[in-house]
Amino acid sequence: MGAQMRGSVPYCKCGLCGKTMRRTSLRTHMQDKHQPSADIQCCFCDKVFRTYNSLHKHQSVYHREQRLKQRARSFMLALPSPHTP
Numbered sequence: 245m246g247a248q249m250r251g252s253v254p255y256c257k258c259g260l261c262g263k264t265m266r267r268t269s270l271r272t273h274m275q276d277k278h279q280p281s282a283d284i285q286c287c288f289c290d291k292v293f294r295t296y297n298s299l300h301k302h303q304s305v306y307h308r309e310q311r312l313k314q315r316a317r318s319f320m321l322a323l324p325s326p327h328t329p
């Protein structure tokens with residue numbers, strides 16, 4: 245009597261940092277510490293993405309013209325001026 249049942253609570257180890265915690269807190273821990281925050285912002289709008297892949301996909305759908313314009317502009321800047329004074 246009075247002896248605590250050790251191991252009755254399902255403990256588990258975080259696969260990323262090795263911290264041991266109750267299984268129920270693992271999800272919160274993962275979200276708190278290891279969930280990659282969506283931090284790649286589209287430069288044309290306020291949308292934020294987790295991967296560059298999805299950003300590029302989004303831009304090619306919603307900002308195709310803007311991207312082309314931007315590319316053209318940087319291309320023009322790279323060229324020597326055609327007008328010599």
Ligand SMILES: [Zn+2]
Binds near residue numbers: 259260261262273278
């Ligand atoms: Zn962890």
Ligand SMILES: [Zn+2]
Binds near residue numbers: 289307
């Ligand atoms: Zn966008």
